Amino acid sequence: MERSGASSVQLPSDPMSAVLDSYGGSHPRQGRRAYCPSGECLVQVRNLRFSHGDRLIFDGVDMDIARGQVTAVMGPSGTGKTTLLKLISGQLRPAAGTVEVEGEDVHRLSRGDLYRLRTRMGMLFQSGALLTDLNVFENVAYPLREHSGLPESMIRKLVLMKLEAVGLRGARELLPGELSGGMARRVALARAVALDPMMIMYDEPFTGQDPISLGVLVTLIRQLNDASRLSSIVVSHDVRETLSIADYVYIIADGKVMTQGTPDEVMSDPSAWVSQFVRGLPDGPVHFHYPAPALERDFLERGL
Amino acid sequence: MNARKIEILVGAFMAAGLVALFFLAMKVSNLSAVSTGDGYRLTARFDNVGSLKVKAPVSMAGVRVGRVEAIAFDKKAYEAVVTLHIDESYDTIPADTYANIFTAGLLGEQYIGLDPGAEEVFLVDGDQIVHTQSALVLEQMIGQFLFSKAEEGTQ
Amino acid sequence: MLDFLARLGRGGLGSLERLGRGHLLLISMLAGLPALVARPRLLVVQVFNVGVLSVLIVTVSGLFVGMVLALQGFYILSRFGAAESLGVMVAASLVRELGPVVAALLVAGRAGSALTAEIGLMKATEQLSGLEMMAVDPVKRILTPRLFGGFVAMPVLVALFSAVGVVGGYFVGVGLLGVDDGAFWSQMQAKIDLHEDLVNGVIKSLVFGFVVTWIALFQGYDATPTSAGVSRATTRTVVHSSLAVLGLDFVLTALMYGE
Numbered sequence: 001m002e003r004s005g006a007s008s009v010q011l012p013s014d015p016m017s018a019v020l021d022s023y024g025g026s027h028p029r030q031g032r033r034a035y036c037p038s039g040e041c042l043v044q045v046r047n048l049r050f051s052h053g054d055r056l057i058f059d060g061v062d063m064d065i066a067r068g069q070v071t072a073v074m075g076p077s078g079t080g081k082t083t084l085l086k087l088i089s090g091q092l093r094p095a096a097g098t099v100e101v102e103g104e105d106v107h108r109l110s111r112g113d114l115y116r117l118r119t120r121m122g123m124l125f126q127s128g129a130l131l132t133d134l135n136v137f138e139n140v141a142y143p144l145r146e147h148s149g150l151p152e153s154m155i156r157k158l159v160l161m162k163l164e165a166v167g168l169r170g171a172r173e174l175l176p177g178e179l180s181g182g183m184a185r186r187v188a189l190a191r192a193v194a195l196d197p198m199m200i201m202y203d204e205p206f207t208g209q210d211p212i213s214l215g216v217l218v219t220l221i222r223q224l225n226d227a228s229r230l231s232s233i234v235v236s237h238d239v240r241e242t243l244s245i246a247d248y249v250y251i252i253a254d255g256k257v258m259t260q261g262t263p264d265e266v267m268s269d270p271s272a273w274v275s276q277f278v279r280g281l282p283d284g285p286v287h288f289h290y291p292a293p294a295l296e297r298d299f300l301e302r303g304l
Numbered sequence: 305m306n307a308r309k310i311e312i313l314v315g316a317f318m319a320a321g322l323v324a325l326f327f328l329a330m331k332v333s334n335l336s337a338v339s340t341g342d343g344y345r346l347t348a349r350f351d352n353v354g355s356l357k358v359k360a361p362v363s364m365a366g367v368r369v370g371r372v373e374a375i376a377f378d379k380k381a382y383e384a385v386v387t388l389h390i391d392e393s394y395d396t397i398p399a400d401t402y403a404n405i406f407t408a409g410l411l412g413e414q415y416i417g418l419d420p421g422a423e424e425v426f427l428v429d430g431d432q433i434v435h436t437q438s439a440l441v442l443e444q445m446i447g448q449f450l451f452s453k454a455e456e457g458t459q
Numbered sequence: 460m461l462d463f464l465a466r467l468g469r470g471g472l473g474s475l476e477r478l479g480r481g482h483l484l485l486i487s488m489l490a491g492l493p494a495l496v497a498r499p500r501l502l503v504v505q506v507f508n509v510g511v512l513s514v515l516i517v518t519v520s521g522l523f524v525g526m527v528l529a530l531q532g533f534y535i536l537s538r539f540g541a542a543e544s545l546g547v548m549v550a551a552s553l554v555r556e557l558g559p560v561v562a563a564l565l566v567a568g569r570a571g572s573a574l575t576a577e578i579g580l581m582k583a584t585e586q587l588s589g590l591e592m593m594a595v596d597p598v599k600r601i602l603t604p605r606l607f608g609g610f611v612a613m614p615v616l617v618a619l620f621s622a623v624g625v626v627g628g629y630f631v632g633v634g635l636l637g638v639d640d641g642a643f644w645s646q647m648q649a650k651i652d653l654h655e656d657l658v659n660g661v662i663k664s665l666v667f668g669f670v671v672t673w674i675a676l677f678q679g680y681d682a683t684p685t686s687a688g689v690s691r692a693t694t695r696t697v698v699h700s701s702l703a704v705l706g707l708d709f710v711l712t713a714l715m716y717g718e
Binding site for chain 3: 086089091115116118119121122123125126127129130131132142143146147188191
Binding site: 307310311314317318320321322323325327329332359 | 500503506507510554612615616619644647648652653657
């Protein structure tokens with residue numbers, strides 16, 4: 001544990017500078033950009049800049065999401081990982097930079113085209129985001145009834161198939177209020193794949209799950225990806241689970257991509273900050289102690 | 305709550321609302337008393353209409369036979385010209401009828417009272433009621449009263 | 460001092476911003492009308508939520524208001540020997556003013572706050588985002604039916620309020636206080652005009668229904684997606700729509716009954 005020596009306050013170290021420090025200047029992997037040759041990239045993010053109020057969330061982020069793979073986007077809480085998903089799906093507009101999905105600039109699309117694109121993207125929200133006044137069956141059937149134009153008998157079969165894939169066919173009459181968190185997420189997953197999208201985005205799927213649900217979700221994500229040849233983007237800060245199924249990893253902090261690579265590459269990244277993050281060490285470039293004056297001063301002086 | 309139940313309740317709700325509206329229209333408002341629009345018009349000229357208003361009732365022997373349709377001002381003769389709308393069922397108003405402006409009750413809405421004459425010729429659409437009596441103005445009455453009292457005093 | 464002015468300015472700008480957002484939302488909601496006509500079932504459900512579920516509070520309140528009007532009116536009119544005009548007094552007060560205004564205030568409290576909470580919670584649990592991601596416009600699908608549901612339900616509720624109030628006034632006036640039965644109704648029928656009073660009352664109820672529902676939906680849609688944010692939004696709905704109803708009532712009354 002580090003402590004400040006003198007009575008001056010030590011500022012929290014900026015992870016970027018910590019990383020740079022450990023290399024005496026530049027990160028060897030920073031120069032690496034397009035990981036997938038063009039044409040195989042499903043999503044290409046270039047120079048993304050986004051602020052919320054006066055807080056700069058993304059400052060020139062470049063990312064490539066390859067087809068048919070599970071790409072993980074990780075980072076500390078509050079770095080804007082959910083915001084990234086919303087930027088990719090067009091729910092938010094960046095201040096600068098482009099997001100291209102299948103070669104089309106998402107933020108230049110017309111409303112109708114954007115909605116058409118969204119029918120081919122599925123998203124699993126952190127809370128499931130099921131419609132509370134519809135039961136499980138109705139929730140999964142919702143996108144089918146809206147967009148597929150299929151007859152009700154076909155929809156019924158499709159819904160049951162999707163529910164079977166997540167193991168909840170028997171729960172079809174339950175209301176979202178009657179489901180546990182893990183079950184709600186599985187139903188939301190069934191709904192997200194209802195229209196057989198080309199890509200699914202998972203927003204913190206592992207947060208707050210018990211071990212069994214966790215295992216179920218992890219398996220489902222990987223299996224769905226491979227069985228239907230989907231592309232998945234998993235946003236999470238659960239290192240162990242995410243790295244166990246990811247094909248490629250991006251770690252974002254402070255508005256920039258800190259490092260990227262396969263799970264093995266990331267685990268063996270020499271930078272101290274990345275090492276602290278992936279191993280979950282309590283102290284390192286990100287300090288344990290919140291900045292405070294010297295301990296002696298606090299105990300010897302009166303008052304707050 | 306299943307869909308059918310909701311629909312039935314909404315239907316009952318709208319029906320109850322219509323019934324309430326109907327009740328208000330029929331029992332509470334003057335819908336039943338509003339003239340059907342069929343009738344004829346008469347004019348009458350007054351020196352002073354007081355506070356007579358459009359839509360004020362026109363009565364004969366205390367029975368409402370019509371309404372005041374319009375009140376206009378004649379710039380040349382400096383008179384008020386009142387257009388009366390009389391229901392068509394009351395078509396036996398003699399030509400020498402008097403049209404007076406009376407006040408109903410203490411808190412006084414003013415209305416036109418028709419006092420039938422004796423002629424056998426009846427008024428038809430467009431006719432004018434010749435004999436009129438203007439509204440009583442309180443100040444004038446007091447003035448007259450004081451004047452007559454003063455006269456009495458000097459005699 | 461400068462700080463105070465700066466905060467005032469920021470607050471003012473914030474209010475203007477919210478006003479603008481509210482109007483933009485209104486335009487989006489109105490644009491959803493064609494889609495609503497194609498799915499009348501959504502409207503029916505919303506008329507149920509706003510209208511049918513408010514029937515109890517509206518009719519009970521109407522009954523009590525009518526009864527109190529008769530009670531108070533009797534004592535005042537008796538002093539002038541004008542107790543026979545009780546019917547007119549009760550009916551005129553209800554149909555012209557109390558019906559539209561009080562019913563609107565009650566609906567703002569009961570249905571308006573429920574709408575705000577519902578929409579705010581949908582926002583907080585990401586259901587609105589979820590709908591967007593499923594390529595369904597949440598404004599047209601969720602908000603538009605509710606706007607028109609309130610618009611349709613309000614005149615019905617006002618009619619119920621006024622009618623029940625008159626009946627309540629009748630029971631107290633004629634039944635309890637001994638006003639003449641015939642005089643009660645006949646004076647009322649003579650003096651309450653269909654166009655002047657009833658139609659104006661209906662117009663008021665339409666305007667109030669529209670404004671109350673609009674405010675409720677906007678506050679829910681604009682709420683901060685946390686539980687504290689939703690409860691603040693609910694409070695704002697009741698306050699803003701009550702003030703709006705009273706303010707609009709003044710304007711409408713002046714327009715309708717002024718010379």
